Amino acid sequence: MRIGVDARSLSVSLTGIGRYTYELCKALAEHGHEIVLYSPNKLLVDKFNHPLIQVKTSTIKNRTLGLIWFQFFLHKRLKKDSLDVFWGTAHKLPFFLPSSIIKLVTIHDLVWAYAGTTMRTLNKITESLLMPYAINHADWIITVSDSTGDALISKYPYVSKKVSTVYPGVTQLPPPLGFDFLLKMHIHTPYCLFVGTQEPRKNLYGLISAFAKIIQMNDIYVQLVLVGTSGWGNNNIKKHIQNLNIEKYVITTGYVTDTELSTLYHHARFLAMPSFYEGFGFPIVEAMSAGVPVLTSNNSSMPEVVGNAGIIVDPNNHEAIVAGMMDLFCNDSIHKKLKKNTLANANRFNWKTSANYVHRLLNKLSH
Numbered sequence: 600m601r602i603g604v605d606a607r608s609l610s611v612s613l614t615g616i617g618r619y620t621y622e623l624c625k626a627l628a629e630h631g632h633e634i635v636l637y638s639p640n641k642l643l644v645d646k647f648n649h650p651l652i653q654v655k656t657s658t659i660k661n662r663t664l665g666l667i668w669f670q671f672f673l674h675k676r677l678k679k680d681s682l683d684v685f686w687g688t689a690h691k692l693p694f695f696l697p698s699s700i701i702k703l704v705t706i707h708d709l710v711w712a713y714a715g716t717t718m719r720t721l722n723k724i725t726e727s728l729l730m731p732y733a734i735n736h737a738d739w740i741i742t743v744s745d746s747t748g749d750a751l752i753s754k755y756p757y758v759s760k761k762v763s764t765v766y767p768g769v770t771q772l773p774p775p776l777g778f779d780f781l782l783k784m785h786i787h788t789p790y791c792l793f794v795g796t797q798e799p800r801k802n803l804y805g806l807i808s809a810f811a812k813i814i815q816m817n818d819i820y821v822q823l824v825l826v827g828t829s830g831w832g833n834n835n836i837k838k839h840i841q842n843l844n845i846e847k848y849v850i851t852t853g854y855v856t857d858t859e860l861s862t863l864y865h866h867a868r869f870l871a872m873p874s875f876y877e878g879f880g881f882p883i884v885e886a887m888s889a890g891v892p893v894l895t896s897n898n899s900s901m902p903e904v905v906g907n908a909g910i911i912v913d914p915n916n917h918e919a920i921v922a923g924m925m926d927l928f929c930n931d932s933i934h935k936k937l938k939k940n941t942l943a944n945a946n947r948f949n950w951k952t953s954a955n956y957v958h959r960l961l962n963k964l965s966h
């Protein structure tokens with residue numbers, strides 16, 4: 600089949616949705632599908648090198664103008680390209696798609712509906728308007744976790760017969776380098792790792808405050824390593840760290856390469872992801888695939904994803920986060936037990952399995 604794909608997430612530094620789009624497009628091409636990637640700006644990913652993957656981009660760098668291009672103008676190009684399917688990989692479908700094209704959309708989360716206060720106002724408005732449009736017009740909806748699927752059906756019961764959960768896979772990162780490599784980042788000790796965009800939904804203030812309590816209460820020297828780009832609403836993170844007087848214990852790396860990320864995962868004592876809401880939580884699976892246990896939250900998809908390889912806490916309970924982090928830093932028995940479960944749990948998530956399901960789904964929809 601000839602599948603058009605929303606590839607806007609591949610024109611920025613790769614995060615969860617970008618990796619999702621990249622990996623599944625590669626895997627679907629291996630099934631013999633023709634993949635046509637559409638983006639208002641050039642892609643930053645140049646690793647496809649597959650004869651069945653074609654890239655069509657424009658020169659629109661402004662994000663808002665790119666969204667307008669996607670919603671109002673892309674349909675004209677799609678009509679000329681003889682597509683069998685259009686796949687909105689990130690919550691949205693263009694307006695005015697021909698009825699002859701099968702419409703597939705992936706819903707990663709419903710942050711705007713269940714954690715709207717953690718979003719930029721403009722993003723919340725566009726998601727609250729454009730996601731329901733895509734949900735209503737899609738021939739089929741893929742959700743990335745049962746939690747997201749249940750939340751979607753709870754809000755839109757009438758779409759229940761066209762929703763499937765298809766777990767993402769886990770991206771194989773390059774082999775890790777030795778711990779000596781981390782010394783140039785000033786990482787010297789057992790460390791807790793955070794991976795993600797620094798934004799309110801990630802509960803970084805809560806994580807940093809809990810870490811500060813550990814430093815203040817215990818005679819241990821551990822570090823907190825924050826990996827990821829600066830998002831919105833976190834302008835005072837640096838000041839928060841300074842006010843708590845823990846600058847020498849907290850390392851902020853910004854965006855890192857895949858080799859650096861792999862190295863950071865493999866040498867971490869544990870991953871901390873006490874978010875207020877997650878549709879899936881790719882860092883949880885990436886950490887588990889590196890044999891690293893996780894501290895995460897008791898809401899949305901996180902218990903479903905972490906399984907028996909982590910400690911689950913209430914993200915609003917400061918003392919619970921402190922206690923969970925202390926167990927993972929200092930209790931070798933608990934750490935060893937959880938670490939033992941990581942790889943088997945991570946193996947539940949496989950891109951080939953995901954693509955096989957989508958391949959069968961597309962064949963079903965085309966008949």
